[in-house]
Amino acid sequence: MQYHYEFILATMAVLGILFLFTFFKTVLPIRRNRMFRWLLVAESVTLIFNVLSTWYNSSFGQVPLIVINTFDVLFFIGFVSRDFLFYCYIESLVQERAPAIRLPRFLVWTVVEVSLLLILTSPWSGIVYSINDSGYHIGRFYRLVLYTNAYSYLLFSIGIVLAAISRNVLARIERFSLIGACLILVVGNIMRMLYPTYLLMDSFYMISILVMYLSFQNPDLYIERKTGLLNQSAALSILQEFGKRETFSVFALVLDDFSENRRLYGVRQMDAGLRIIADYLRTRYPDCFIAYLEEGRFMLIARQVLPVTTMCRDFDRRLQEPWHDIHVSLYLTASYVAFCGPLQVERPDIFLNYVATALRRAEEENQLVVIDEQERQRADHDAKIRAAVDWAITNNTVEVYYQPLYGTKEQRIIGAEALSRIVDPELGMISPGEFIQVAERSGSITQLGEQVFEKVCAFLAHQDAVALGIEKINVNLSPIQCRDERMPERLLAIAGNHHIDLSRFKLEITESALADRNVLQNNMKRLQEQHAVFSLDDFGTGYSNLMRVLRFPFSDVKLDMSFVQAYFSRHNRLLPAIIDGFQSFGVQVTAEGVETREMARELTRLGCSILQGYYFSKPLPEKEFLAYVARTQHDPEHTIRF
Incomplete structure (x- = not known):
């Protein structure tokens, strides 16, 4: 049988580029990013051993049987693991927006476990494939195992994406990207069935992964341009991840009278000042994840308990001197908010509303505000008012x-x-x-x-x-x-x-x-x-x-x-x-x-x-x-x- 490898080189080139960007460029320490890295590893294993196993199977007799069996097993492991990790990535992405959307664990794991069991025993049972003196042979359950695994996880992925769409937690471009990535794999599996001698499936998978990288994984999507700090989307992802822990800390600050200062100093000077403050915070608190939330609001997130009182005193001391740069000299004041504990909310955007409400009160009262139960109730009341306003506008009341x-x-x-x-x-x-x-x-x-x-x-x-x-x-x-x-x-x-x-x-x-x-x-x-x-x-x-x-x-x-x-x-x-x-x-x-x-x-x-x-x-x-x-x-x- 004559196999066609001409699609592999371009796929390997794109995979190599994504490896460099994903493993050597700073990414957020969240489950989605870990799943994406594992997905790239699975794609690499599948791609490499797809080529090697196909080459050696077609050149049977020139390589020891144990080597051919090893390459074949590794290819099939990569193939089914890739489908499983694709679903895990989609699930982790959706759960950042709606944590309640998930499939039963036994269902998710059973498919891949059964597939792996059949693959690992295949050198002896011949269920998926077999190799004897006459060469390589497809087993009786070859298509059943591989395509049941592939289409199961595609159906699982499409199901949770549709659930997220029904809850309106995905932006329009995110909906198109996720559905498009799934449909690309559907087409790829169909093409693999129709043209088994063409190594096409890896190319379709690479296109799907590239779509997800451009839509969700590019680190630049999570950087705020004026300051170079993390943006609000990144902050939400980190809060979602840290919310799984029992305790984490937040220290937030807002530059007082930000709008008036922007009019006083000018937009260019204030933007330069924001960059200077961002550099100061990065240098002073290297162990924190620092986000800029617009309108002069900064938020530091840490796994450990932060010394809030000391941080307030240090920043106040720094504010006694102007923020200097070429053609920049800003005299500013700030107000502060602190939190330490479990997330205790279903979605991280609710917690971000707590921070925003507390920052407004801190600025009004010129004092440190700690996000406690009373502050949560105040923010929840604001959320109810916002919902009431939206309802009144929508219903013309x-x-x-x-x-x-x-x-x-x-x-x-x-x-x-x-x-x-x-x-x-x-x-x-x-x-x-x-x-x-x-x-x-x-x-x-x-x-x-x-x-x-x-x-x-x-x-x-x-x-x-x-x-x-x-x-x-x-x-x-x-x-x-x-x-x-x-x-x-x-x-x-x-x-x-x-x-x-x-x-x-x-x-x-x-x-x-x-x-x-x-x-x-x-x-x-x-x-x-x-x-x-x-x-x-x-x-x-x-x-x-x-x-x-x-x-x-x-x-x-x-x-x-x-x-x-x-x-x-x-x-x-x-x-x-x-x-x-x-x-x-x-x-x-x-x-x-x-x-x-x-x-x-x-x-x-x-x-x-x-x-x-x-x-x-x-x-x-x-x-x-x-x-x-x-x-x-x-x-x-x-x-x-x-």
Whole structure:
């Protein structure tokens, strides 16, 4: 029988390259990587002894029988072990995303154990193959053993991949890669059956392994580019691996006011500073796995118990000096989080949420936060709020409340601010201070804002607000919306669907959105061309000054509640000067947090054009708001006077 070896050289070349990258380039100490290394070993054994056994079998009589038997046995061991290790690799990969997905151990091991037993006894039994004076012969159960083994593990692999897909724990490219790798092997086994004289199966296996390497094993996939540290995906894999142990340690730190420092120093300087800090951490803690989680957050993971107090003190001491490099000099502060113990959660991403929640609290309170049971409950509560926000957005159940705006010149209610409210079946009414922050962090704030805008459009389309004296409805735009260059088109499309002109709105933009000046100015210009007007929200809570605000086309500036109330508590006497300054440039001033008659009188005297606060009304549902406006506008007994 004439065998064809022409496909082997390319397969061996690719295998050699993968060996170099996998065994000599740093990889994570996790089960998946160990399984991939063993899979490469099995492929090498199969490939080498496939060539040797085929060569010597076709040259029978020139080599001692014991050598031929040894080569044949090693080839078959590699062949069935390769299928088994392929499944083990797929299983370890899937279990990183969903640990509960696995097949019974006895089923997984039985197939390969029976196959190996039949192979090892074959030199005497002839079940798989036999060699006698006439040469090499295929045994009665040759195909049954090899292809039962191969297709069993392929079916096992496809089964757990489909289970992972059904649980939506795999990214789209990961789904295609895993299914594709399995289908390549199916085709390879079919080709081996149809063309037994062509050594094709190793090539198909090598293509499948290469697909998995490019999709999952390339170490560069787990490196964060700015710092050279591990990225979040790598951190999740390490947490999953360490979670199998009884105890491991985490020390996390966040650079305080990271966004503000990035604006202050510039993106290039901050990125350079991150690299300097990363180098410091690598040098100082070589036994830790160090990951950068974006937004100035670093996490160190260790098998041993870490000296947290000492680490905090050492890093604080280092922060007393600037982080220096060419054209870089950064003065920073940091806050810290610590954990020591078992993982105690089903998935590592849940633990990562605990770390993120603890880091936010550490930064707010400027103290070390230890992740304990109370901290876990706080993070679980945040997760429930996030789920409630997502559910409300998906099911269009975000409610809109309206807080009246009082015009001091008109001496009546002239508008309202639209405010989002979420009522969850389990959590009840969720505070806006909670769910707005959650929506901003999760990226769902854009959908939330657009849903509120659409409901306000529907309100204006079905109610004769002008007849009630309502000139404009104020609608908030989040900083994330303001950074989106497609935001004007989406708002115009929503308003157009309800046949509402943008002149009916006053779009409120917070101070933090002013940092992205070019994008914001372009968005405001496009909306202004469609008759929209703008108000700067929460003035006095950030770093904006009068001249910076005047670079933007704001018709109105809303003074933050804390800024207004500080004036009345005698803690801040700047309010009159601020109001005069804006008025001198023709910008109206709205005051939030008006709670008493005296505050309303004084703010009117100072020149505020619009007042908002509980003195007039709390935020009201649509029907209650309409009733309130009708009552205050037309019933003399309920007319607002001060």
